Amino acid sequence: MTKLQFEQHVRLTQEPLRRFLMNLCSGDMALSDDIAQEAYIKAYLNINSFSGKSKFSTWLFRIAYNCFCDNKRAQQRVTTVDIDNTVAYSDSGTDGRFRNQELYMALSNLNEKERSCILLFYMEDKSIKEISLITGIKENTIKSHLSRAKGNIYEYFKTIGYERE
Amino acid sequence: MKESDIDRFFKNHKQSIEDDGFSQRLFSTLECLPQPKPRKKVVNSYVLTAIFAAIGFIIFMVTGGYSLIIDQFSQVGTIVHNYKSISPEMIISVVIIFMSLFGVAKFALDWE
Numbered sequence: 001m002t003k004l005q006f007e008q009h010v011r012l013t014q015e016p017l018r019r020f021l022m023n024l025c026s027g028d029m030a031l032s033d034d035i036a037q038e039a040y041i042k043a044y045l046n047i048n049s050f051s052g053k054s055k056f057s058t059w060l061f062r063i064a065y066n067c068f069c070d071n072k073r074a075q076q077r078v079t080t081v082d083i084d085n086t087v088a089y090s091d092s093g094t095d096g097r098f099r100n101q102e103l104y105m106a107l108s109n110l111n112e113k114e115r116s117c118i119l120l121f122y123m124e125d126k127s128i129k130e131i132s133l134i135t136g137i138k139e140n141t142i143k144s145h146l147s148r149a150k151g152n153i154y155e156y157f158k159t160i161g162y163e164r165e
Numbered sequence: 166m167k168e169s170d171i172d173r174f175f176k177n178h179k180q181s182i183e184d185d186g187f188s189q190r191l192f193s194t195l196e197c198l199p200q201p202k203p204r205k206k207v208v209n210s211y212v213l214t215a216i217f218a219a220i221g222f223i224i225f226m227v228t229g230g231y232s233l234i235i236d237q238f239s240q241v242g243t244i245v246h247n248y249k250s251i252s253p254e255m256i257i258s259v260v261i262i263f264m265s266l267f268g269v270a271k272f273a274l275d276w277e
Contacts, residue, residue: 007192015182022182033187040191047201103178122175150171157170 001047010040013057016124017064023119024068024112026104035071039064054133061126061134065116072112106156114149117142214272234262 001009014036021032043050043063050059107115116135120126132139225231237258 003195007188010188010191011184014184014187018182018187019180022180036187037191037194041194041198044195045198045201049202100178100180106174118175122172123179150167153171153174154167157174 001050006044006047009056009060013060016057017060020061020119020124021064021068023103023107023123024116026107027100031071035067036064038071039067042067055130058126058130058133061120061124061130062136065134102160105160106153109152109156110149113137114145114152117145118149118153121146218269218272234258 017039018032018036021035022029025032025035039060043060050056107119110118113135117131117137120131120134121128126134128139128142131137131142135142137145237255240255
C-alpha cells in the first residue's frame, strides 16, 4: 500500500474510528483523537504487516482498540482523571449535548467489553466476526456480551421512559 | 420491540464527527516518520521454520526414526488384539507423530 492509498484510507475511516474512540472515552474528544492519531501512526509504520485477510478498517479498528486498552491501563497506573472536566461534545448546541449525555449515561451501565461490542455492533454496523477480529474476543462470547449489554440498556430505557415514536 | 428500541436509540445518537484538521495534522506527523518497516522478518521466520523442519526430518531419517515408526505400526495389529502389550514407547511415538503432523499442517496453512 502506497502512502497516497494510506491517506485515502485515513480520510475514509477517520470519522467512524474517532466516533468509536470518543464514545469509548465517554466523550473525551482530545483523548480519543490522541488515541486515533497513535493508532494511525502505528498502522502506517506497520502497513506491510497488513495481510489483506480482513478489511483495512477492521485492522485499523483493532489497532485503535489495542491503543485504547493500553492507554486505559496506563491511566489506571498513573492517576485518576476527573472525567467531568474533560468531557467534550462534538455536536454543538444544547440538544446535541443532551443526546450525547443520554448515550453516555446508557453506556455507563455497561462494562468496557460490553460497551465496545455494543458500539461496534449498533453504531458502527460491524458484524460479529469483525467485532471478534477487532477485540480479540470469541464470537460466542461477543454474543453473550451483546445480550447482556442489551438487557442493561433496556433496563436503562425503562428508567428514562425511552419509548419514542 | 426490545431489539428495535436499542437499534433506534443508537441510530438516533450516532454523532457526525467533522475532520477539523485531524487528517492534516496526521499527515504532517507522517511526513516526519521513517518509512514503514518491510515485511522481511515474517518471511525470515517462515524460512527459519522450514530450515529447522528439514534438519529435523534429516536427523529423524538418519537416526532410524522411519524404521522405528514402521516397527511400531506393524505392532498395531497385535495391540488391537492384546491391548496389554502397549508400551510407553508406543504411546509416546504415536503422540509425537500426531503432534508433528499437526505442526506440519498448521505451518502449511500459515504459509498459504
